[in-house]
Amino acid sequence: xxxxxxxxxxxxxxxxxxxxxxxxxxxxxxxxxxxxxxxxxxxxxxxxxxxxxxxxxxxxxxxxxxxxxxxxxxxxxxxxxxxxxxxxxxxxxxxxxxxxxxxxxxxxxxxxxxxxxxxxxxxxxxxxxxxxxxxxxxxxxxxxxxxxxxxxxxxxxxxxxxxxxxxxxxxxxxxxxxxxxxxxxxxxxxxxxxxxxxxxxxxxxxxxxxxxxxxxxxxxxxxxxxxxxxxxxxxxxxxxxxxxxxxxxxxxxxxxxxxxxxxxxxxxxxxxxxxxxxxxxxxxxxxxxxxxxxxxxxxxxxxx
Amino acid sequence: xxxxxxxxxxxxxxxxxxxxxxxxxxxxxxxxxxxxxxxxxxxxxxxxxxxxxxxxxxxxxxxxxxxxxxxxxxxxxxxxxxxxxxxxxxxxxxxxxxxxxxxxxxxxxxxxxxxxxxxxxxxxxxxxxxxxxxxxxxxxxxxxxxxxxxxxxxxxxxxxxxxxxxxxxxxxxxxxxxxxxxxxxxxxxxxxxxxxxxxxxxxxxxxxxxxxxxxxxxxxxxxxxxxxxxxxxxxxxxxxxxxxxxxxxxxxxxxxx
Numbered sequence: 001x002x003x004x005x006x007x008x009x010x011x012x013x014x015x016x017x018x019x020x021x022x023x024x025x026x027x028x029x030x031x032x033x034x035x036x037x038x039x040x041x042x043x044x045x046x047x048x049x050x051x052x053x054x055x056x057x058x059x060x061x062x063x064x065x066x067x068x069x070x071x072x073x074x075x076x077x078x079x080x081x082x083x084x085x086x087x088x089x090x091x092x093x094x095x096x097x098x099x100x101x102x103x104x105x106x107x108x109x110x111x112x113x114x115x116x117x118x119x120x121x122x123x124x125x126x127x128x129x130x131x132x133x134x135x136x137x138x139x140x141x142x143x144x145x146x147x148x149x150x151x152x153x154x155x156x157x158x159x160x161x162x163x164x165x166x167x168x169x170x171x172x173x174x175x176x177x178x179x180x181x182x183x184x185x186x187x188x189x190x191x192x193x194x195x196x197x198x199x200x201x202x203x204x205x206x207x208x209x210x211x212x213x214x215x216x217x218x219x220x221x222x223x224x225x226x227x228x229x230x231x232x233x234x235x236x237x238x239x240x241x242x243x244x245x246x247x248x249x250x251x252x253x254x255x256x257x258x259x260x261x262x263x264x265x266x267x268x269x270x271x272x273x274x275x276x277x278x279x280x281x282x283x284x285x286x287x288x289x290x291x292x293x294x295x296x297x298x299x300x301x302x303x304x
Numbered sequence: 305x306x307x308x309x310x311x312x313x314x315x316x317x318x319x320x321x322x323x324x325x326x327x328x329x330x331x332x333x334x335x336x337x338x339x340x341x342x343x344x345x346x347x348x349x350x351x352x353x354x355x356x357x358x359x360x361x362x363x364x365x366x367x368x369x370x371x372x373x374x375x376x377x378x379x380x381x382x383x384x385x386x387x388x389x390x391x392x393x394x395x396x397x398x399x400x401x402x403x404x405x406x407x408x409x410x411x412x413x414x415x416x417x418x419x420x421x422x423x424x425x426x427x428x429x430x431x432x433x434x435x436x437x438x439x440x441x442x443x444x445x446x447x448x449x450x451x452x453x454x455x456x457x458x459x460x461x462x463x464x465x466x467x468x469x470x471x472x473x474x475x476x477x478x479x480x481x482x483x484x485x486x487x488x489x490x491x492x493x494x495x496x497x498x499x500x501x502x503x504x505x506x507x508x509x510x511x512x513x514x515x516x517x518x519x520x521x522x523x524x525x526x527x528x529x530x531x532x533x534x535x536x537x538x539x540x541x542x543x544x545x546x547x548x549x550x551x552x553x554x555x556x557x558x559x560x561x
Binding site: 023024026030031054058060062063064070075217268270 | 309352395520525
């Protein structure tokens with residue numbers, strides 16, 4: 001059994017469609033003791049900003065039914081450290097390396113994008129949807145003007161394929177997707193986390209020091225499938241689906257909804273081998289169903 | 305740092321006190337790598353996040369790790385329902401343990417534990433010489449591992465909040481007495497944050513090397529998610545460092561409580 005699981009997203013060929021989602025896999029080194037990074041189709045690296053960012057005070061993690069909240073707040077060492085310290089190692093892996101780029105201002109995004117443009121990073125994922133930072137983050141992603149203007153500015157300074165990561169915390173996600181498509185995005189990824197909150201009933205304090213945080217995990221999967229399906233039907237660029245994917249069946253479902261590739265995050269916390277199990281499952285699924293090209297199932301849902 | 309992730313067999317399960325359980329897990333590959341003060345990250349069926357639990361004993365010859373945990377919420381409640389022979393899905397060993405190799409030959413080591421912070425100090429005590437243990441518990445019924453500590457320590461001082469066993473005191477009272485003697489070369493501690501803060505202040509006052517093991521709500525457990533940070537003063541800069549990968553053991557002087 002050796003099926004070709006490769007897929008093409010925005011012109012970039014991924015050895016398989018399973019990508020580690022930004023913020024859940026660091027810069028690849030933390031899980032290295034378990035298996036080589038090269039087994040993954042791609043890795044979207046920890047959200048990176050032009051300068052080092054300290055992030056939010058703890059607690060940053062809260063468990064929920066079939067999911068979790070986080071309020072890390074984009075803690076990262078800055079784009080230069082990413083480029084000089086982590087990128088060379090990452091590039092040796094054979095996985096597609098995606099830089100996840102966040103910022104408070106347009107200038108933050110473009111200054112870091114200029115630096116990334118000179119590297120051999122395969123793709124830039126524009127993070128305009130982080131719910132855990134006061135400035136920037138989701139404030140860019142919640143309006144068509146904001147999302148469009150960041151995309152346009154970064155498009156002007158790089159030839160790298162741009163993937164724009166969309167927030168689900170909007171009234172109509174298809175409008176945002178269309179806005180970034182119009183400004184030159186090569187593909188979109190969705191969904192980032194849903195804004196949530198937990199309260200400790202003994203202390204009457206929110207569990208998270210940031211009070212609110214991003215909700216992820218299997219609980220949000222149906223929301224993600226719905227949004228991917230809506231966006232895939234609204235734009236002509238490629239869509240990468242994520243949000244609660246845990247099993248290979250979830251991955252197939254997400255691809256049928258319209259995703260060319262998928263990202264996994266929270267499932268890795270539960271089981272670090274989850275992405276590999278999904279890849280194995282997809283290979284079996286192809287064999288069992290005589291599928292030669294995995295992309296042939298993308299968007300094949302037959303709506304009632 | 306090397307670690308394993310696999311399903312291992314629960315070889316021995318014991319109830320040590322009300323709501324406190326001891327699991328001995330057969331995991332030769334992980335046991336071989338483990339050091340005192342490290343932890344394991346256990347998956348519980350039906351829960352998204354794993355539970356970090358410190359390593360209480362390492363038997364490298366038998367290839368086992370023993371962990372001791374308290375039932376605190378639904379996750380640990382489900383974990384406590386496992387029986388001998390069941391599989392335990394575990395990432396281990398994780399984090400940095402106590403720097404026992406830095407302890408000078410001469411002088412005494414004091415391990416200071418409070419409540420469910422006591423277990424990781426047992427392996428630590430085993431691997432040091434001239435150890436005095438100062439162990440604090442709420443009351444008679446909450447005391448755990450006392451006999452095991454007596455086997456490996458020169459002296460064990462028990463205190464309880466209500467005075468039902470040993471001294472009616474918090475651990476800092478006997479710790480201060482021991483530090484006064486002037487022959488202590490290192491203090492290793494684990495327990496509630498307020499206790500650790502008091503231990504850190506006291507050891508600083510006496511100029512004694514001290515390490516504390518911190519606890520924080522954890523995501524991945526391996527350093528990737530940056531979810532479990534603590535405020536650490538390193539070389540004059542305040543940093544938010546990962547309890548799972550940069551800790552859980554930190555130099556007490558660096559911790560900003």
